[in-house]
Amino acid sequence: MSKPKVAFYWCSSCGGCDEAIVDLAEDILKVIEAVDIVFWPVAMDFKTKDVEAMPDGSIAVTFISGAVRLSEQEEMAKLLRKKSGLIVAFGACAHLGGIPGLANFFEKKEILETVYLTSLSTSNPQGILPQVETEVKEGILTIPKFYDRVYALDQVIEVDYYLPGCAPSKDIITNALTAILEGKLPPKGSVLAPSNSLCASCKRNESKPEKLRIKKFFRPHEVIIDQAKCFLDQGLICLGPATRDGCGSRCIEGNMPCEGCFGPTEKAMDMGAKALSAISSLIDSQDEDEIKRIVDTIADPAGTFYRFSLPKALIPRKRERKI
Amino acid sequence: MTRRITIDPITRLEGHGKIEIFLNDEGNVENAYLQVPELRGFEKFVVGRPAEDMPRITERICGVCPTAHHMASTKCLDDLFKIDPPQAAKKIRELFYSIFMFEDHTLHFYFLGGPDFVVGPKAPKEERNIIGVLGKVGLEVGKKVIGIRKKARDIMTEMAGRVIHPVFGLPGGISKPLTKEVVKTIKEVAKEGVEFSQFSLKVFDDLVLKNKEYLDLIKSDIYTHRTYYMGLVDEKNRLNFYDGKIRVVDPEGKEYVKFPVKEYFKNIEEHVEPWSYLKFLFLKDKGWKGFVDGKDSGIYRVAPLARLNVSDGIETPRANEEYDRMYKTLGGKPSHLTLAFHWARLIEALYAAENMERLANDPEILHPKVRTIPTATPEEGVGVVEAPRGTLIHHYKTDKRGIIEEANLIVATQNNSAAINMGIQKAAKALIKEGKVDEGILNLIEITFRAYDPCHGCGTHLLPGHVPLEINVYKKSGELFYSFRNH
Numbered sequence: 152m153s154k155p156k157v158a159f160y161w162c163s164s165c166g167g168c169d170e171a172i173v174d175l176a177e178d179i180l181k182v183i184e185a186v187d188i189v190f191w192p193v194a195m196d197f198k199t200k201d202v203e204a205m206p207d208g209s210i211a212v213t214f215i216s217g218a219v220r221l222s223e224q225e226e227m228a229k230l231l232r233k234k235s236g237l238i239v240a241f242g243a244c245a246h247l248g249g250i251p252g253l254a255n256f257f258e259k260k261e262i263l264e265t266v267y268l269t270s271l272s273t274s275n276p277q278g279i280l281p282q283v284e285t286e287v288k289e290g291i292l293t294i295p296k297f298y299d300r301v302y303a304l305d306q307v308i309e310v311d312y313y314l315p316g317c318a319p320s321k322d323i324i325t326n327a328l329t330a331i332l333e334g335k336l337p338p339k340g341s342v343l344a345p346s347n348s349l350c351a352s353c354k355r356n357e358s359k360p361e362k363l364r365i366k367k368f369f370r371p372h373e374v375i376i377d378q379a380k381c382f383l384d385q386g387l388i389c390l391g392p393a394t395r396d397g398c399g400s401r402c403i404e405g406n407m408p409c410e411g412c413f414g415p416t417e418k419a420m421d422m423g424a425k426a427l428s429a430i431s432s433l434i435d436s437q438d439e440d441e442i443k444r445i446v447d448t449i450a451d452p453a454g455t456f457y458r459f460s461l462p463k464a465l466i467p468r469k470r471e472r473k474i
Numbered sequence: 475m476t477r478r479i480t481i482d483p484i485t486r487l488e489g490h491g492k493i494e495i496f497l498n499d500e501g502n503v504e505n506a507y508l509q510v511p512e513l514r515g516f517e518k519f520v521v522g523r524p525a526e527d528m529p530r531i532t533e534r535i536c537g538v539c540p541t542a543h544h545m546a547s548t549k550c551l552d553d554l555f556k557i558d559p560p561q562a563a564k565k566i567r568e569l570f571y572s573i574f575m576f577e578d579h580t581l582h583f584y585f586l587g588g589p590d591f592v593v594g595p596k597a598p599k600e601e602r603n604i605i606g607v608l609g610k611v612g613l614e615v616g617k618k619v620i621g622i623r624k625k626a627r628d629i630m631t632e633m634a635g636r637v638i639h640p641v642f643g644l645p646g647g648i649s650k651p652l653t654k655e656v657v658k659t660i661k662e663v664a665k666e667g668v669e670f671s672q673f674s675l676k677v678f679d680d681l682v683l684k685n686k687e688y689l690d691l692i693k694s695d696i697y698t699h700r701t702y703y704m705g706l707v708d709e710k711n712r713l714n715f716y717d718g719k720i721r722v723v724d725p726e727g728k729e730y731v732k733f734p735v736k737e738y739f740k741n742i743e744e745h746v747e748p749w750s751y752l753k754f755l756f757l758k759d760k761g762w763k764g765f766v767d768g769k770d771s772g773i774y775r776v777a778p779l780a781r782l783n784v785s786d787g788i789e790t791p792r793a794n795e796e797y798d799r800m801y802k803t804l805g806g807k808p809s810h811l812t813l814a815f816h817w818a819r820l821i822e823a824l825y826a827a828e829n830m831e832r833l834a835n836d837p838e839i840l841h842p843k844v845r846t847i848p849t850a851t852p853e854e855g856v857g858v859v860e861a862p863r864g865t866l867i868h869h870y871k872t873d874k875r876g877i878i879e880e881a882n883l884i885v886a887t888q889n890n891s892a893a894i895n896m897g898i899q900k901a902a903k904a905l906i907k908e909g910k911v912d913e914g915i916l917n918l919i920e921i922t923f924r925a926y927d928p929c930h931g932c933g934t935h936l937l938p939g940h941v942p943l944e945i946n947v948y949k950k951s952g953e954l955f956y957s958f959r960n961h
Contacts (some may be wrong), residue, residue: 405635
């Protein structure tokens with residue numbers, strides 16, 4: 152019997168998801184033996200035309216990390232969709248847009264101007280911007296188009312499953328691979344991680360008072376952070392109550408609050424809205440002016456609550472324009 | 475009639491990289507271009523974010539070397555909030571950074587750059603990978619490499635919460651102190667690290683330097699560029715990854731300029747080409763002269779060999795001995811040999827391991843006070859570290875609340891982008907004649923840019939240990955005239 156074919160691809164990503172796979176390689180040797188990795192651009196070679204030549208649906212499962220920011224990434228995602236039985240969005244960027252998704256607070260033009268024209272160390276007297284096609288003396292050079300906004304993977308192609316996190320934790324990757332190989336997958340569209348919130352498994356739960364009450368929000372650099380106490384009880388914004396469990400409390404172990412990279416829990420659609428309601432319910436006041444004053448101590452509400460998920464928000468970008 | 479060769483290495487420079495080579499009527503190389511088809515725009519979208527979150531945001535530039543960004547950003551915050559962290563915090567940060575540099579450099583040698591030399595540049599492609607390296611050095615060594623990588627990464631996780639995207643950096647210090655148990659483990663790994671780095675240098679000696687053919691290749695003109703060099707040095711002009719001043723030496727090895735990182739924009743500038751998303755750095759005084767080397771060109775190089783070229787020595791004794799030996803063997807300082815970057819990388823790994831040992835044995839790292847709370851109003855800050863792939867600079871301006879208004883990032887590999895482009899041009903011109911292209915030529919071009927370890931996924935190239943390439947030669951009519959791939 153031939154082994155199921157598996158593929159990995161990256162779009163707009165940092166390579167951290169691929170590192171996460173390498174980091175657990177030792178532990179999943181059995182899994183690796185059970186499959187045939189047909190391509191993985193960081194680790195193995197492949198070309199678009201190699202993929203094009205494969206029969207449709209011939210790859211059992213393709214894991215795609217990274218957001219979609221440039222035309223080439225959308226083209227590859229669409230091609231892989233056609234060739235694959237299952238598509239798994241791997242990591243926060245493919246799942247929700249991730250950190251690169253914060254770029255949706257700005258227009259394409261603003262980004263290009265900052266990077267290529269106005270940044271302090273750029274010398275560009277002729278005002279050159281990168282072009283899809285450039286005619287040089289020897290011929291024409293091409294690079295992919297930089298889109299107007301960042302997309303999560305399922306805004307470009309149909310996605311079957313999601314592996315959350317920046318990067319996904321060892322446990323959820325191993326569990327997902329096992330579930331796929333054993334054919335024990337939950338309903339299509341599921342996020343392959345626990346459905347409860349991070350608070351449910353947090354070691355600091357014991358220190359959490361019956362009712363959290365916040366009079367003022369602090370920023371992490373403004374206080375010495377207690378290593379045992381619930382962050383919210385210290386007035387630090389921790390997205391644990393709104394964030395899906397499964398990361399292994401890595402940031403908490405580093406004595407820093409959760410930023411929500413695993414995305415919202417099962418029933419919430421919009422991560423930022425969920426986080427906002429979770430945090431604002433802790434504000435200890437009935438007085439409107441005081442509430443406003445307390446809320447004003449949150450330094451960057453949109454960027455904090457949508458840190459990894461802006462492209463998937465109900466309002467996903469600064470301004471919609473035709474591409 | 476112009477013919478065209480496309481080399482499409484699926485290697486990462488913030489995404490993929492693509493090389494286009496154009497041939498003239500005789501089939502000789504007219505020109506070559508390295509294109510980077512990826513952009514995310516961090517400099518813009520961090521605007522509006524709280525400054526203290528920057529170490530956790532900007533590290534998402536690279537999942538392979540997030541520690542470098544995390545640290546440059548954290549140091550930038552010290553400057554921004556005008557705060558001097560407690561000694562213990564500074565030492566723990568540097569210790570953490572040494573573990574990272576040791577791990578990254580070691581892995582590069584065995585999994586990435588090493589296969590070219592340990593197995594050999596002309597070995598069949600199937601053997602030019604980690605498996606081939608293990609065939610030469612023994613399976614036990616392979617287990618050791620994997621084992622030491624895991625140990626180093628586990629300690630980093632323990633120290634900073636995570637190794638892919640650490641979280642412990644804050645202005646004025648770090649988020650948690652060290653425990654005795656962790657320090658005990660660090661000492662063990664450091665000791666092992668020193669021994670292992672010495673072993674790696676011996677492997678390099680036995681398998682590369684004692685092989686005349688390889689040594690000739692390293693010294694050949696194809697891989698030589700007379701450029702400026704840039705890197706951090708301490709107050710005695712010795713190698714330093716974590717702190718110091720930026721020193722630039724000219725192609726003769728003479729100090730050209732030395733400046734505090736705050737003055738970087740007075741000394742270096744970025745050039746834009748319409749055919750790539752990656753900018754090209756050059757020395758501001760010299761100006762942009764195009765992709766040419768020499769004293770009149772502003773092109774400089776960074777990363778292992780550049781760092782050794784700008785320093786007068788290494789603080790730790792064993793690495794310093796190796797430093798002297800390298801320059802003696804290569805015929806003096808500076809060395810312009812691109813392939814000597816591999817050797818320099820191993821010497822740096824030894825320095826990192828020795829530094830790890832030194833800091834792990836410093837009792838001060840167990841001090842519980844690892845934070846000083848900033849009280850000054852933030853305005854502007856600049857931070858620098860030497861990333862595995864070169865000088866990395868973060869520069870932020872904020873409002874009075876510490877909300878980012880402007881950010882500028884000089885990313886390590888970017889410093890070398892002009893030199894890599896030039897190196898590929900030179901190798902292609904020397905090796906491709908009359909339209910003849912074969913696997914040997916392909917690999918000899920591949921070697922050029924792999925010496926720079928052009929990051930962004932480098933670490934994740936682990937498995938086969940070679941950069942996949944494809945060369946297509948087209949006639950002007952678009953007809954495919956020759957095709958080759960190394961896989």
